[in-house]
Amino acid sequence: xxxxxxxxxxxxxxxxxxxxxxxxxxxxxxPDALPSNLGLIDRxxxxxxxxxxxxxxxxxxxxxEHAQPVPAPVTRQAxxxxxxxxxxxxxxxxxxxxxxxxxxxxLDWMDAPATPAANESARPRLxxxxxxxxxxxxxxxxxxxxATSTPARKPASLDRDLxxxxxxxxxxxxxxxxxxxIPAQTLSxxxxxRHEEAVAPRDLLFFDTETTGLAGGTGTRAFxxxxxxWHVDGTGRQGLRVxxxxxxxxxxxxxxxxxxxAWLSPRTVLSSYxxxxxxxxxxxxxxxxxxxxxxxxxLDHVDLLFPTRRRYRGTWENCRLATIERQLLxxxxxxxxxxxxxxxxxxxxxxxxxxxxxxxxxxxxxQDVVTLxxxxxxxxxxxxxxxxxxxxxxxx
DNA sequence: ACATCGAAAGTATCCAGATA
DNA sequence: TATCTGGATACTTTCGATGT
Numbered sequence: 001x002x003x004x005x006x007x008x009x010x011x012x013x014x015x016x017x018x019x020x021x022x023x024x025x026x027x028x029x030x031p032d033a034l035p036s037n038l039g040l041i042d043r044x045x046x047x048x049x050x051x052x053x054x055x056x057x058x059x060x061x062x063x064x065e066h067a068q069p070v071p072a073p074v075t076r077q078a079x080x081x082x083x084x085x086x087x088x089x090x091x092x093x094x095x096x097x098x099x100x101x102x103x104x105x106x107l108d109w110m111d112a113p114a115t116p117a118a119n120e121s122a123r124p125r126l127x128x129x130x131x132x133x134x135x136x137x138x139x140x141x142x143x144x145x146x147a148t149s150t151p152a153r154k155p156a157s158l159d160r161d162l163x164x165x166x167x168x169x170x171x172x173x174x175x176x177x178x179x180x181x182i183p184a185q186t187l188s189x190x191x192x193x194r195h196e197e198a199v200a201p202r203d204l205l206f207f208d209t210e211t212t213g214l215a216g217g218t219g220t221r222a223f224x225x226x227x228x229x230w231h232v233d234g235t236g237r238q239g240l241r242v243x244x245x246x247x248x249x250x251x252x253x254x255x256x257x258x259x260x261x262a263w264l265s266p267r268t269v270l271s272s273y274x275x276x277x278x279x280x281x282x283x284x285x286x287x288x289x290x291x292x293x294x295x296x297x298x299l300d301h302v303d304l305l306f307p308t309r310r311r312y313r314g315t316w317e318n319c320r321l322a323t324i325e326r327q328l329l330x331x332x333x334x335x336x337x338x339x340x341x342x343x344x345x346x347x348x349x350x351x352x353x354x355x356x357x358x359x360x361x362x363x364x365x366x367q368d369v370v371t372l373x374x375x376x377x378x379x380x381x382x383x384x385x386x387x388x389x390x391x392x393x394x395x396x
Numbered sequence: 397a398c399a400t401c402g403a404a405a406g407t408a409t410c411c412a413g414a415t416a
Numbered sequence: 417t418a419t420c421t422g423g424a425t426a427c428t429t430t431c432g433a434t435g436t
Contacts, residue, residue, distance in 0.1 A: 273427075274426045278427045320426075342429095
């Protein structure tokens with residue numbers, strides 16, 4: 001992320017920063033003038049959707065150590081202010097070195113060591129007021145998803161109903177409970193070539209994401225996270241609990257990640273289909289971009305793709321989840337929306353389109369995590385049967 | 397003009413073949 | 417025999433190239 005001086009001024013104006021028009025500013029930083037916490041996004045100022053799932057220290061605040069106000073030399077501040085005013089982006093536009101310097105990432109500036117000595121040869125520091133204003137703006141935008149200087153576009157479709165309940169603006173939680181008996185014993189991981197290892201059924205969390213594309217890189221985000229686990233509800237019913245988080249605005253991503261984080265515990269064993277290579281790295285990236293500690297790396301993860309491929313390679317045309325589901329589990333989906341159409345469904349909804357396809361995406365995702373739970377059991381069962389046969393063959 | 401195909405994006409894992 | 421290397425594969429969408 002980089003931001004020009006022009007853009008910064010525009011943001012400050014939107015944030016209602018009157019200092020742009022004032023000429024009499026205190027030249028010496030005071031504790032009040034400096035941000036109390038230099039983390040770019042002031043999450044404490046936005047209404048808590050759910051309490052942060054992680055301990056406070058788990059939420060990364062890279063600049064927390066710089067929280068103590070550091071009075072900068074008057075000359076440097078005055079110089080920086082003068083340069084910012086006098087330049088007004090002209091140098092940036094003309095491509096001079098000074099302009100290029102101003103276009104450096106604000107995050108770089110903020111993360112720079114706060115000691116005057118360390119700053120001596122460093123780039124010009126951003127004015128504290130600018131940081132504050134920028135933070136206010138971002139906090140405002142997080143509070144009011146979709147709220148911009150332009151009026152909200154009128155939805156093009158009347159069908160805007162999303163399933164589930166809205167946890168906070170833009171974040172929907174869809175819950176379902178499928179009564180079934182929870183495996184009584186621990187499940188062997190021998191099928192995943194982890195002999196002697198087993199997992200408690202209730203520690204397993206099957207998950208799958210729906211994303212805005214395949215790139216897997218920084219530009220791709222998960223707009224839906226589905227998870228299933230074996231659970232005993234308040235009335236003592238056993239079953240598979242399916243929970244899905246769906247974003248209906250871009251701004252709800254942080255809340256979604258926090259909520260998903262709350263579903264995890266140190267004992268959680270993740271299970272997915274190619275999630276080690278696709279879903280997990282994607283989510284880790286999103287956690288990092290949201291400046292949150294990512295919880296996934298610390299957890300065990302059983303990817304069902306490779307054991308499935310080992311066992312069923314050559315049996316069917318391919319080892320896609322849908323194929324396995326159809327052939328092995330005899331599940332035929334009705335009115336299923338192909339995963340490839342999920343991004344279009346979401347983007348269409350964001351642009352005011354119908355929610356119909358988004359509901360179908362949710363159903364698709366629901367079925368995926370249910371299938372994962374079934375597939376896991378089938379792999380455990382198949383491995384056990386194979387071992388039984390081998391034992392019989394080897395016995396005299 | 398339309399349909400089909402392949403590459404690319406990021407990553408972990410498996411497996412066959414090559415090499416020390 | 418052990419270790420290393422590289423190709424294949426799964427996840428999904430988009431776009432350009434190629435073929436009909």
